[in-house]
Amino acid sequence: MDQAPSTLRIAFAVLALLAAGPTLAGESGGACGFGVVREVAGLNKILLDVDRDGVSDLDFAFGPVDADALLVGNWDDTGDNVAIRRDIGGQGKFFFNMDTDGLDELSYVFGEPGIPVAVGDWNGNGEQTLVVRRDISGSAKYFFDDGFGVAFQSYVFGDLDDTLVVGDWDADGDDDIGVVRVVGGALQWNLNTEGGAPAELVFGLGAEGDIPIVGDWDADGFTEWGIVRVVAGGGSQLIFTIILDSGSQTSFPLGDALTDTPAICDWNGDGLDDGGVIRRVSDQLRFLTRNLGGVQPVVDRRFGNATDTGIVGVFEGLTP
Numbered sequence: 571m572d573q574a575p576s577t578l579r580i581a582f583a584v585l586a587l588l589a590a591g592p593t594l595a596g597e598s599g600g601a602c603g604f605g606v607v608r609e610v611a612g613l614n615k616i617l618l619d620v621d622r623d624g625v626s627d628l629d630f631a632f633g634p635v636d637a638d639a640l641l642v643g644n645w646d647d648t649g650d651n652v653a654i655r656r657d658i659g660g661q662g663k664f665f666f667n668m669d670t671d672g673l674d675e676l677s678y679v680f681g682e683p684g685i686p687v688a689v690g691d692w693n694g695n696g697e698q699t700l701v702v703r704r705d706i707s708g709s710a711k712y713f714f715d716d717g718f719g720v721a722f723q724s725y726v727f728g729d730l731d732d733t734l735v736v737g738d739w740d741a742d743g744d745d746d747i748g749v750v751r752v753v754g755g756a757l758q759w760n761l762n763t764e765g766g767a768p769a770e771l772v773f774g775l776g777a778e779g780d781i782p783i784v785g786d787w788d789a790d791g792f793t794e795w796g797i798v799r800v801v802a803g804g805g806s807q808l809i810f811t812i813i814l815d816s817g818s819q820t821s822f823p824l825g826d827a828l829t830d831t832p833a834i835c836d837w838n839g840d841g842l843d844d845g846g847v848i849r850r851v852s853d854q855l856r857f858l859t860r861n862l863g864g865v866q867p868v869v870d871r872r873f874g875n876a877t878d879t880g881i882v883g884v885f886e887g888l889t890p
Contacts, residue, residue: 600836
């Protein structure tokens, strides 16, 4: 995704080890691959399937299973890797893997354990760092990491029960944050472009119960938005609706709300972010993907077990 290098570090880019919610990843150029996190002998074992054929191309152990969050990000401008957060003496300490060898090359404390955390490229240098949300006297305050555990910027924005989203809303090369909240049964989007409150972009899209998603759907450098909705009438089918910055809208069915978690990534390396789901069914973990920019059918691959956690990304050193 060379044309839009900072679009997908948004809400839920962080995967709590048992979390549900959209999985989004893949900052480097190339096609996204599949990954799973599996508990093996008290450790997190990472298995990566870069070419999406259902076979692991690389696996390594990384950190104990007491981690309270797992992240996927491009920490050093070479490709996506993983990081974990652990509670070390009441502090949230992050351990970053930068070369898929199973060791952390960088670690530091940033915030407390258990608080919301996401990643983004805040200065357009191709490297991603953290943002955490803290409850400061009942207000939601965001702290942006300089890459070494020091907040270079912080401000109050939105409410504590908002859903955080991250993207390059104005195509200036830097990621910004936004929040999505329920107002009168509808979803209200509040997107920040200037690095502080209030939001410069405010609009309605979706209804209560919809899942917000974002991505660069047309490879123009702007992060756009969308929703995933359970089809009306008591069904369980997921309907993806994406909005381009031109205002045009596209909807398509993909997945089952009873078994699937939305996953957004560039599955074929054409620069366009695409739809997908991670399915947990029977004893299997399956990845279903659909390319928005072409006519290719949905791809369905088994990779992992139902007890694994699925991740996606353009993983370092493994891009085909």
